[in-house]
Amino acid sequence: MSTTTITFNQLRKLKDSLPDGSMRTIAKNLDLNVETVRNxxxxxNYEDGKCVGIHLEQGPDGGIVELDDTTILEYAQAILEGKKSVQFHN
Structure with missing residues (x-):
């Protein structure tokens, strides 16, 4: 687990680039609620999902997002890179 900083627009672009069903795949493989992954x-959606340790700061390019845990980010990047046997653990 590590902390990283990314722009909000970069994070959304990554999400929008994921194939259909990726949110559910990430949630299932990381034993998370799908709404938590979407958050x-x-x-x-904090009624069905949890807060996931992202901190937003206003600024250019949608603002800056500090991620306390990069596991979901790394999993999403691995999906985009086409790695079929991604193994991550909470």
Whole structure:
């Protein structure tokens, strides 16, 4: 687990580039609620999903997002890179 900083627009672009069903795949493989994964990418459904340790700061390019845990980000990047056997653990 590590912390990283990314722009909000970069995070949304990554989410929008993922194939259909990726949110569910990430949620299943990381044993998370799918709404929690969506919240990681900027969603705001806190009734069904949890807050995931993202911190937003206003600024250019949608603002800056500090991610306390990059596991979901790394999993999404691995999906985009076409890695079939991604293994991550909470």
């Amino acid at each position: 990681y990418f900027g969603g705001k």
